[in-house]
Amino acid sequence: MQNPVSEVGTVVSLLTAAASPEIQKAAFRKYFTSDAGFRHPICHVTPGPGSRDRILAIFQWYRIMSPQLKISTNSVVHDPANNTLILDIVQEFHIRLSPFKPAPSRLLVRLTLREENALQYIAFQEDFYHPDDFMSLLVPPLAPVIRTGLSVASSASAIYARIGQLLGFWTTSGLHETNHAGLYDKSE
Template sequence: MANVAVLVTAAVNPEIQKAAVLKYYAHDAAFRHPFCVVEPSPGSRDAILAILQWYRILSPKLSVRVTSVTYDEEKHSVFLDVSQTFHIRWSPFNPAPARLLVRLTLRPEPSPEDPSKTIYVIAAQEDFYHPEDLTLLLIPPFRPLVNTALRTATFACKVNARLFGMFGYWTVRDGEGGRGVNLQPRGEPLPPVGENEERELQEMPKRDGEARGDKKND
């Protein structure tokens, strides 16, 4: 999947990019980005291709590096941790690497070459950015301003939480009476033991007895 991400965003020529999108995306794939969205529908892949082509036109020297890949087999989801350097063609600012998380939802389909085999195509793509990384795509020098705004918002949350708590809004109370909570309650039942853990507990006395027998023989 790391190679797919590079091919569809930073291919060396438009032919390779188009071939990759047609091969790896479902014909009715969905796409979501902070600046645009494509709803799943017949032929929606064409709109995704146009977005990726415009992305490449805007940044002719776009570079993409996938730092990690995580696959959720149960949900057929792939998570890519990506670092990209996006520089708008006409921007006077120096580019800076921005980080984003890409979630790809896969869908099994019969292989067009051999219907007896199953392949997985991209049914949906979602791109997630932090505010400061999104700023790096457009106006990199503004990143310190965004960081300052985020820290200011954090300070405002702390002040407002204490202030409104004084007036009884979402106030933490001590003890187990009323709405209070004890973080270490006594008599609370233990979580259920898993099958593997139960088997391990049953085998422990046997192993301990064998170990004691070995010590006596020594």
């Protein structure tokens, strides 16, 4: 890529939602280094010789599982100091023969780039999902169950924190009087 920030949305579409396996394979050869790595919640490819082909096989299986895939890149953040891109992506992944309607699923993708011959190539891809978004990919009706479980865990944390504070752990007594380095207003 000559300009990764403006080109990466198109690259993502070619890698994940290509119209044919030939287009997808050509995109992998064009945009990934031959020794690229990949990390996802359910699979991992260590960077090394031939690793790009193993990553391609994962993406091919992804397309076989979901022939009707919609994907959009909402935003891209470039960190030039670390030569990385962070992408905010929403996808609708519909598993072949699944009786469930696909649900939008959000993920963050971190791409580590490597410059070769004045172009930027993907050297490592990491995919990050919230548990409920990941469930939206697999069994969309269970995503609300996961969200409920996360809410229950949050409520339990608040209860446990209060109990711990009553027992004298991690208390906030005296916070307003000392104004810890000017972080809090005395009127709070």
